[in-house]
Amino acid sequence: MHVTDRPNAGRASAVLWRFGPMIYGPTVLFALGEGAIIPLLPVVAERLGADIALAALVASALVVGQLIGNLPAGWAVARLGERYTLAIAGALAIVGTMGMVFAVNVAMLASSVFVIGFCTAAFGLARHAFMTTRVPLAFRARALSLLGGTFRLGTFVGPFISAGLIALFGNITASIWFFTACLVATVLLVLIASDPEERLKADERARRITDAATSGATVDTGEPITGGVRTVERRGVFRTMWEYRAVLSRLGVAAASLSAVRSARQAVLPIWGVSLGLDAQTIAIVVGISGAIDFTLFYASGQVMDRFGRLWAALPSMILMGLGFLALAFTHDLPSSAMWFAMFAAVLGVGNGLSSGILLTLGADVAPRDNPAPxxxxxxTLSDAGGAAAPLLVAGLAAVSTLAIATGAMGVIGLAGALAFTRWVPRFVPRARPDSG
Known part of the structure; x- marks a missing residue:
């Protein structure tokens, strides 16, 4: 029996504090390092000879790598386990950071960023599947919002660390070396700390023995038994896509639009700063302030979803980010363009913060309970496809028109996504579920 099957499995704070170091610790380290380099990707690309459109393409390699990494990450978690998957992913990410340090051209830089994005998928998928089956429904959104908050911690603190390192050493590569140190610490923590899955299995065995002793039932000793045993059929990812095509083609597409707007925020803000002629340290500070606002709202988002429903987090977020992109698109050539850049970066941070954990929570809500991983x-994969497509769309529109038009297009996608959430969330995710306890 999973934790989600037991309505009285414990208070939210007790469960989250118990598994916090094992569940959230490695993700925080990874996110801090990644957050330190994200604002600098266009700057590094520009120094290697890339124009604005090509710099956007380099930034998009991160989400493209994450998109492609989802399926191999699912295979690895199922066969190698969470611990070894995360350790291997951390080691591969170190290879990616070394490629960034010694990149001699844009192609080598883009390939290294792609590898880092590929490894990011392993961290996200392993934690998402674990918490889907192990966290009680009554505070699922808060737990998953906290998981989303760990990545927001990276986008909040990381750019400030990056700005400080650049000021201290006068070199962008200092931020990349910081990411490398975070990855080394991540791998060590994953390998040394106790495995949360094994700990939960041990706790569950102890609970069954206690329950059986109390009720006088026979205790499972682990000896072989005869007779039929019910097993759960394991489905592949592509078969699962077909069986759940209704929810994926509707609510999943809405989720992809949110992922697209989020990804566009990460890509557009640094590039917008570069197009205004701002230096790397200033861009990192502006993006860091946006991330700070984003980060402060992550747990509030979970509270809203648990108490009022998922739509109350998704809809305001999409409307705010859609309008924020549209308004930013008209400010590029204004006399105070740098001030407008900082202001709308903050607006986008508020919108993104209001959606913290919504994609994780919606995915957990509609996933089959017996075998959610596929x-x-x-x-x-579908939501990350939206995230991967957005920077490519920004790069393509910026190449054939202007960056302002590309930014406005992302605003339109945000408002369209708000309509999709309004239509499909009530259908697939009822506010009250029978097993909510």
């Missing part, structure tokens, strides 16, 4: 692989 569905979550499909769900994350």
């Amino acid at each position: 569905f979550l692989g499909s769900w994350r």
